[in-house]
Amino acid sequence: MKHSEYKIWFDSISMEFPGVLAVDDVSFGVMPGVVHVMMGENGAGKSTLMKILNGVNTPSKGKLYVSGQERHFSSAMDAKHHGVAMIYQELSYIPDMTVEKYLMLCNEPKKGCFIDWKGVSREAKKILEEEGLAYDPKMKLRDLSVSDIQLLEIIKCTRGENVDVLVMDEPTSALTDKEVSRLFEKIENLKKSGVTILYISHKMDEIFKIADYITVMRDGKHIKTGKASEFDENSLVALMVGRELSNVYPKETVPIGDTVLEVEHLSSEYSRLKDISFHVKRGEIVGIGGLMGAGRTETVRAVFGIDKFDEGTIKVDGHPVKIRSVSDAIRAGISMATEDRRRLGLIFCRNIKENISLSSLDKISKFKFIEKRKEKQITQMYFDKMGVKAPSINYHAGTLSGGNQQKVVLGKCLMTDAKVLILDEPTRGIDVGAKWEIYKLMVDQARKGMGIIMISSELPEFIGMCDRAYIMNGGRITGELDRSELTQENVVRLAAGGKK
Ligand SMILES: Nc1ncnc2c1ncn2[C@@H]1O[C@H](COP(=O)(O)OP(=O)(O)OP(=O)(O)O)[C@@H](O)[C@H]1O
Ligand SMILES: [Mg+2]
Numbered sequence: 221m222k223h224s225e226y227k228i229w230f231d232s233i234s235m236e237f238p239g240v241l242a243v244d245d246v247s248f249g250v251m252p253g254v255v256h257v258m259m260g261e262n263g264a265g266k267s268t269l270m271k272i273l274n275g276v277n278t279p280s281k282g283k284l285y286v287s288g289q290e291r292h293f294s295s296a297m298d299a300k301h302h303g304v305a306m307i308y309q310e311l312s313y314i315p316d317m318t319v320e321k322y323l324m325l326c327n328e329p330k331k332g333c334f335i336d337w338k339g340v341s342r343e344a345k346k347i348l349e350e351e352g353l354a355y356d357p358k359m360k361l362r363d364l365s366v367s368d369i370q371l372l373e374i375i376k377c378t379r380g381e382n383v384d385v386l387v388m389d390e391p392t393s394a395l396t397d398k399e400v401s402r403l404f405e406k407i408e409n410l411k412k413s414g415v416t417i418l419y420i421s422h423k424m425d426e427i428f429k430i431a432d433y434i435t436v437m438r439d440g441k442h443i444k445t446g447k448a449s450e451f452d453e454n455s456l457v458a459l460m461v462g463r464e465l466s467n468v469y470p471k472e473t474v475p476i477g478d479t480v481l482e483v484e485h486l487s488s489e490y491s492r493l494k495d496i497s498f499h500v501k502r503g504e505i506v507g508i509g510g511l512m513g514a515g516r517t518e519t520v521r522a523v524f525g526i527d528k529f530d531e532g533t534i535k536v537d538g539h540p541v542k543i544r545s546v547s548d549a550i551r552a553g554i555s556m557a558t559e560d561r562r563r564l565g566l567i568f569c570r571n572i573k574e575n576i577s578l579s580s581l582d583k584i585s586k587f588k589f590i591e592k593r594k595e596k597q598i599t600q601m602y603f604d605k606m607g608v609k610a611p612s613i614n615y616h617a618g619t620l621s622g623g624n625q626q627k628v629v630l631g632k633c634l635m636t637d638a639k640v641l642i643l644d645e646p647t648r649g650i651d652v653g654a655k656w657e658i659y660k661l662m663v664d665q666a667r668k669g670m671g672i673i674m675i676s677s678e679l680p681e682f683i684g685m686c687d688r689a690y691i692m693n694g695g696r697i698t699g700e701l702d703r704s705e706l707t708q709e710n711v712v713r714l715a716a717g718g719k720k
Pocket of ligand 2: 266267268309389621622623
């Protein structure tokens with residue numbers, strides 16, 4: 221087949237960053253009007269390659285052909301002008317911007333040479349209505365959840381005219397099942413109208429639902445491109461990881477101790493939580509389940525002092541504690557990895573070592589001095605265990621791949637000696653091999669007597685890892701399930717507001 225018959229042809233493309241060959245001599249083609257899925261472990265080079273396609277990155281070597289023409293896009297604007305748009309893995313937005321301004325950004329209706337702000341409001345309102353999104357266009361982005369913003373971003377990108385190549389970098393990482401099916405419908409429609417879609421994801425089930433073609437990358441190299449029917453889950457994992465992986469969860473039940481965290485009658489008008497009561501014992505992994513919007517994240521945010529609550533008591537080790545801020549929570553022995561790690565978790569201008577050790581300074585310091593050797597030793601251990609892909613722990617955290625940034629944030633939380641550890645969607649965006657390591661680290665911490673709270677939208681992981689779970693619906697707990705009752709059916713029924 222000639223290059224010209226492909227919509228996109230990557231021709232021996234390489235991209236080097238200082239110390240990292242992120243993309244290594246990659247060649248393959250993408251057929252027009254298909255969904256072409258890109259797979260590979262964290263740091264395999266997927267995002268870097270896609271950013272070459274949309275003009276954000278300039279390759280160190282190789283050529284890019286779009287519709288048979290050699291192209292060098294100088295910027296994302298330039299690429300979009302030629303019909304190539306991309307939805308990024310890391311959402312970046314200005315928290316104070318309103319929904320309407322964000323939706324219409326760079327696409328504002330004009331009156332003469334001025335922006336027609338009334339028109340912006342009108343258009344945005346119309347779009348929101350058409351998409352069935354019931355919020356006020358004047359709302360600030362900071363008041364939306366990650367999934368809302370992700371949806372807005374997708375809408376914004378797919379509404380642009382003349383886009384005929386659309387890159388989606390993990391677009392569903394924060395979407396609910398319902399939102400995902402809506403997105404897939406949208407993708408089907410785009411495909412019908414001839415748009416070529418490049419789709420990056422770590423979620424096996426969705427890949428096999430939508431992929432026409434799959435390309436696997438490993439360590440910057442192209443491993444295989446083929447029709448989706450040529451792959452199955454096992455062969456894909458083997459190609460990605462370069463070895464076989466077991467599918468069983470490394471769950472071990474460790475001795476369960478006394479109650480370490482007790483939350484009683486917590487209510488909050490702001491977070492729409494009603495009379496939440498639950499407890500966690502030492503050594504227990506307790507799940508908080510439910511659909512997105514049920515109040516899971518809101519509950520743990522309140523416990524961790526991010527959001528205020530109106531009523532309720534929190535006890536740690538049997539003693540009531542006042543939690544009015546995150547530092548109160550940390551002082552009380554609670555640690556948390558938030559779902560939106562980019563916004564709340566990582567200090568980009570610091571290196572990996574400093575990021576990991578930051579929240580455990582007392583563990584590595586003596587008389588207020590950081591023991592450099594100890595810091596290095598401990599952070600190196602987490603770095604190795606989680607398989608962070610970077611040349612060393614002295615590497616800048618901001619330049620890591622999306623999944624590797626998450627590993628660093630999780631490492632940071634897992635390293636603390638907290639009594640209670642809250643993990644909100646701990647494996648989101650993390651590749652299959654590293655998920656396994658995270659589960660094992662969770663069990664290790666439980667064995668040391670830590671009480672763990674886990675929120676996860678992936679049911680197999682939720683059921684596989686929790687000793688006990690509370691399921692929420694509409695800001696309330698609708699039921700409690702112990703390990704023997706933890707079945708998909710029970711979780712789904714309670715999550716829908718049903719009875720046990
Ligand atoms: N701006 C940059 N500066 C230095 N190194 C970078 C930069 N961007 C990416 N890298 C490195 O390039 C490699 C590939 O990263 P990339 O983001 O393409 O991975 P990915 O396949 O998208 O992974 P993930 O699934 O975690 O998102 C990583 O080792 C990363 O640290
Ligand atoms: Mg990526």
